[in-house]
Amino acid sequence: MKTIVVEDSRLAREGLVRMLKNFEGVEVVGAADHPSSALELVRAMRPDVIFLDIHMPAATGFDLLEQLDYAPRIVFTTAYSEHAIRAFDYNTVDYLLKPVSPERLAKAIGKLREYPQRAPDQDQDQDQDQDQDQEPAEARQPLDIDSKIFIKDGEKCFLVSLSSIRYIESCKNYVLVHFDGKRAYVKKSMGSVEARLPKGYFFRASRQHIVNLQAVAAVEESISLGYRLTLCDGSVLEISRRNAAELKDLLSL
Secondary structure, three states: OEEEEEOOOHHHHHHHHHHHOOOOOOEEEEEEOOHHHHHHHHHHHOOOEEEEEOEEOOEEHHHHHOOOOOOOEEEEEEOOOOOHHHHOOOOEEEEEEOOOOHHHHHHHHHHHHHOOOOOHHHOHHHHHOOOOOOOOHHHOOOOOOOOEEEEEEOOEEEEEEHHHEEEEEEEOOEEEEEEOOEEEEEOOOHHHHHHHOOEOOEEEOOOOEEEEHHHEEEEEEOOOOOEEEEEOOOOEEEEOHHHHHHHHHHHOO
C-alpha cells in the first residue's frame, strides 16, 4: 500500500511515519505538513492510503480531499472526535484519536488490508450504469428481522441474516454493510435500504449510518451534544444531535 502522511506537527508526523514503517506491505512514499503541499504530493504519487490530520493552519484535511480527482483510502488522525461523522462522507477506513498508539495503529492497518484496494465508488463507468435491481422504495415491502438478504460484492456472494447486521454506512453511490465481522458493498442509496429495513430494529443514527439497535451495547453522551453508540463488536458510532432525542424516546420505557 503506497501511503503518505499529512500532519502539521513535525514530531507527530515523523512518529507516525516511523511506526508505519514497521508494518509489512506499507510503503510510506512521502509526508507533508499542510494540505497545499500534500496536494502536490498526492498528485505526483497517487497513494493508495492517506493518513490525514484534520486541523491544520489555514486549512483542513477535508479541504485537501475536496480537491482530489480520485478517492484514496483515508485514515484520519486528529485530537478531536467531533468530526467523526463528517469524516465518513469520504472513503474513510478508520478514525484515530491522538496520540496514536502502536496497538490502535495496528488495528487501522488491519482494516486497510481488509478494505477493497479500489473502492467501488471510484469506478466512474460503474457509477454510470443503471442498477437493474433498483426500484422505487415504495414499490418494495419492508423485510422482517428474520429475513435473509443476498449480497453480491464483486466476486463474493453472501446470504446475510438481517439480525447479524451491526450497522450500514453510506459510501456515496453505495452502502457498506457490516455483519459477522465482514463487510460488503451494495449499490443502493441509504434511503432505499432504510425503507426495506424493519422499523423498531434499525435506526437512522445519522446521514451516514443506520444501526441495528439489537447490536448496541452502550450509549453515552458525546461532546458534540449527541450520543456515542458502542456496538457489541466494539464499533463506535456517533449519533447526530438531531436524531438523539428520537433515539432516547425509542429506547425509553
